[in-house]
Amino acid sequence: MSTFGELKFTLPAMRMLENEHRYLSYLMQEWHAHVLWFEGEGLSLAEGRRRLVELRRLIREFMIPLNKHTEKEEKYFFPMLGAYIGFEQGPLVGIQEEHKEIDAFIGHFLHHTDDEPEQLPLMAIQAAVRDAGEAFEILTVHFVKEEAVIYPMAEQQLSAKDQKRLNEQLNTLIT
Structure with a gap:
């Protein structure tokens, strides 16, 4: 994953996805701070319940752009790249499994904290918060893998025609 300086990729479609990673990473930092609080010592139940409410709010808000980003990758990007590199094995299989894992950890967190926090x-x-922490860890590594392996493959493999088509398909907002 690139730093917050210049974008690393040259293809407009890859730059869009890379930029979305930056935005999602920024949002993740907001809610991850609450996750880290729960790893401390001598925690107050009242403060824990208050932070849980805030953490749930931040994660639910985060899921809107994350789901849009994931949908764009799975609907347009992965099928197009898969036509070049295959679907049965290799990096696309692992990346798609991570999408499911992320969704499962966040879903588990939200499900197990759905009751009234006062209870x-x-x-x-x-x-339950440990599940949110796991999702954060997987997402962080996931973005690095996409930017280190998948996106460079696309820059090298996609034809000019497919690059143009992918750019048109991905040119939508996630917010």
Whole structure:
């Protein structure tokens, strides 16, 4: 994953996806700060419940652009790149599995914290928050893998015609 300086890729479609990663990473930092709070010592139940409400809000808001980004990759980008590099094995298989894993961890967190926060004991909150932490870790590595392996493949493999078509398909907002 690139730093917050210049974009690394030259193809407009890859630059769009890379830029979306930057935005998603920014949003992730907001909610990950709450996840890290739950790893501390001597936590207050009242503060834990308050932070849980805020963490749920931030993650639900985060899921809107994440789902749009993921949908764009799975609907347009992966099928097009897969036509060049294959679907049965290789990097696309792992990347798509990670999409499912991320969704599962976040879904598990939201499901297990869906009850009224006033009713949840601190240990149950902390256990559920670990799922949000796992999602953060997977997402972070996932973005690095896409930018280090998948996106460069696209820049090298896609024909000019497919590059143009992919650019048109991906040129939508995730917000």
